[in-house]
Amino acid sequence: MKGLKKKLADNMLVLRNSHQSTTVINVKGCPIGGESVVVVAGPCAIENEDLLKETAFKVRGSGAVMLRGGAYKPRTSPYSFQGLGEEGLKILARIGEEMNMPVVTEVMDSEDLDLLCEYTDILQVGARNMQNFSLLKKIGRIDMPVILKRGLAATIEEWLSAAEYILAGGNSQVILCERGVRTAETWTRNTLDLSAVALVKELSHLPVIVDPSHGTGVRSLVAPMARAAVAAGADGIMVEVHPVPERALSDGDQSLTPKGFSKLMKELEPIARAVGRRIY
């Protein structure tokens, strides 16, 4: 670890020991953190079964290995679409099984944990809950992979410390997800911090993936940032795809079309090879 002094207590579980390789988290046979770069895709929110099926079919055809979709949506306004809830979870699980894709969905309340664990293969803790320590502690006591998104203005120290809450509880299946931080820039929704990917990969043994959709909020920036993320060393990419983005119930502006996603996948392959990896 030359050039970057260790900033965290030596005995933290998230830290990489010398020569320790990245922890590989196996999700139904699909390894995250290994040689291959995994691509998770799907709509922001699960809107209905047909749309999710169509999306899943298309993204899988283009090479996505996991399916994302929100059933509980953290919306700024209480009057915005809040997600389908349990009905959405059932749809997600059904389509995931049909398509043979592990599924990812967000948990917003520790009371929902049991329910979510029934239906999902990976839990996601969103940026707004990164320091919901009570939730993190409960996730630490279950046996399920979890994607921990970086908080809206979280430092890397806080992000790793949040992961430590989960590891300290006994659950070491944590995948970190960079999704941009707040800055004064208004033309992008967030400022995607790819240096955090490289820095966390150096400090920690946990796999790191990148969400260029929330990280930019702008459709045309998703592909360049996905390419950049893989070049920077990311272990995976999580991308929002919607068959008709302009009609999406949330985050349409940042969703790729299936065609755009297909194009992206073709661009990612040579980048992955250029850094000695491949797309799973």
Next chain:
Amino acid sequence: MKGLKKKLADNMLVLRNSHQSTTVINVKGCPIGGESVVVVAGPCAIENEDLLKETAFKVRGSGAVMLRGGAYKPRTSPYSFQGLGEEGLKILARIGEEMNMPVVTEVMDSEDLDLLCEYTDILQVGARNMQNFSLLKKIGRIDMPVILKRGLAATIEEWLSAAEYILAGGNSQVILCERGVRTAETWTRNTLDLSAVALVKELSHLPVIVDPSHGTGVRSLVAPMARAAVAAGADGIMVEVHPVPERALSDGDQSLTPKGFSKLMKELEPIARAVGRRIY
């Protein structure tokens, strides 16, 4: 509302109608949002009964009307002191009753709501949970005053929208608390945004208080920022006080001594009068 265009949907419950006065929230006979400025004081964390009693006795003697103290602490690291939990709540309730001071404590998990409501007079939602929408919805369904702190990097729009989650549920006893936002400045813990106080007072009918302790993280800045907050129109101040700050289990650097707090109270009175108010 000259000079500041309304930025939120007209029908939001948090918004102030023309000529509407500030909502007064009555906590055991103590009004927040009225003509008087209220001062809430106490240690960051409840450490033990004697310390809390000593602190309560002294801050009450200097003019604080409410007592704060954390039983569940949101700490960056899982290895830091996490609070006394239920035992802390009991101590807080006991001392509050003895001293005849309404008490404030933080809720970190919706599962603890019932328990907390038994012991506290005001709930506090911390900055890290400002967008824990699931918690907000549940608080919306109970009948208890709540202090909603502004998130670490929350815009005013997001803060008011978070309050709207509570009001939309039927609970209109929301007190907003400005506690600083993240900036690149490292000599202060946060950058206290007093313009947010004036702006929110203009847009919303909810009372707004200020936490200069977390807002600066620096003891010597607490008094000037408390004075400035009252001058800017704040309806109250929430200050951390510890009998021996250097031995505090959390946030000692930003805690006033009882003597420092007493001095502050003497400074606040003329400022309050200067803006046509008084200290409750």
Next chain:
Amino acid sequence: MKGLKKKLADNMLVLRNSHQSTTVINVKGCPIGGESVVVVAGPCAIENEDLLKETAFKVRGSGAVMLRGGAYKPRTSPYSFQGLGEEGLKILARIGEEMNMPVVTEVMDSEDLDLLCEYTDILQVGARNMQNFSLLKKIGRIDMPVILKRGLAATIEEWLSAAEYILAGGNSQVILCERGVRTAETWTRNTLDLSAVALVKELSHLPVIVDPSHGTGVRSLVAPMARAAVAAGADGIMVEVHPVPERALSDGDQSLTPKGFSKLMKELEPIARAVGRRIY
């Protein structure tokens, strides 16, 4: 200096020695940094002689002691009004003399220094030039008071170090001006950091003034922030006033009307008294 460790090299000229009082900078008989709080007012840009005269007449009548007005304007776009240049300087000097008010104007280029010094009583270095070190060095070699605004995202350390460039050159007549920093908040133009005022007053012997006009960008927030600044310990306030803000060639949204300014002055007096000072 309890509670705040010294963060800068001991021998820096900007630092306050123990028991050293604030440096009083005398501008044509008007002291900045003394017991009295000074108020500088005027339009953002000098538009023409009549408007400046009207503004000066009114703000002086309400109690402003110095007149501000830009002849060289740092505008984001090259196609916006760039100021009247030398013609503006002449107008400013003429009105200042007529009204017996010292005048302040911004320097944007070291080549203009000689010219500006002929016409102005205080130079202003704007936020965008706070680290124009070449300009700072040249100002260090002249004998004229200078207002050094904090940079758009400058830390306090950088701000004090920028002042040090001037002091190191031999010119110790530096007045620091807090004018807000960049944050993710979009409803205000900047986030006015009043804790910086208290902190700098503690660390440095230089007077500190506050610009609530640029600091908020919102007319209705100027008065509350001006009051808060005085409560926090500011040695002065610099406010934009325009007879007809909606027709101003720049910064109309944040300009007070003469009437609004007059109201503000009445509000400031009791605040100043509450902190043991008065308005000059």
Next chain:
Amino acid sequence: MKGLKKKLADNMLVLRNSHQSTTVINVKGCPIGGESVVVVAGPCAIENEDLLKETAFKVRGSGAVMLRGGAYKPRTSPYSFQGLGEEGLKILARIGEEMNMPVVTEVMDSEDLDLLCEYTDILQVGARNMQNFSLLKKIGRIDMPVILKRGLAATIEEWLSAAEYILAGGNSQVILCERGVRTAETWTRNTLDLSAVALVKELSHLPVIVDPSHGTGVRSLVAPMARAAVAAGADGIMVEVHPVPERALSDGDQSLTPKGFSKLMKELEPIARAVGRRIY
């Protein structure tokens, strides 16, 4: 320009018209903005002739085509090494000629422009002078390529508007350089905003390069960010290299060794090919 609404006035010179390709800026036969990605390398500051010569020799051997080196250094503290001034310029020009490498150096004062133009092939306007509009206007009137770095907290709109100042003056040889923006993250010096590269490339016809050295401030992050920059579509990379970084008079922590630079160049080639380009 789908998915990203045009945010600037239609007639701005920096904007890309439909189907307009990137402006290629020719520097002594080396094209910036064309099919090839150019690499500029060299020490932060010119310290002496031998060191610069050694560095130039090595970076050229590894594939850098241009040489950077500061003669006038914008240092936070007036007591830090300020650069060799004209003597440094002479050294830079001499080594550039010897090695047949065009040279880049920073201008800090409009009064130095004539002198710098004698010695350099590309001017650099640093982040701290991005809105030194007086300097920009003067550069607009000369015939020399200029690298315009993004300001410390500049929005993309402000950055493009700053470039517009130069183009409006008649000089269209502007190369934009992303070098990170200020955030609350403290483990990196800045947060490199690669989405700005993709966004500016979409909006503007000007070439965009990236400085991963200042953009991260951490040696081990320079190579991953350089790779990511090329993957995101950057037209070039500017990297600090020093034979003995730990003895560098400035920015040693972020400087690559010649060996590290050589390794980076080998990594960049396949990334460039993956996006259909090559390293010049």
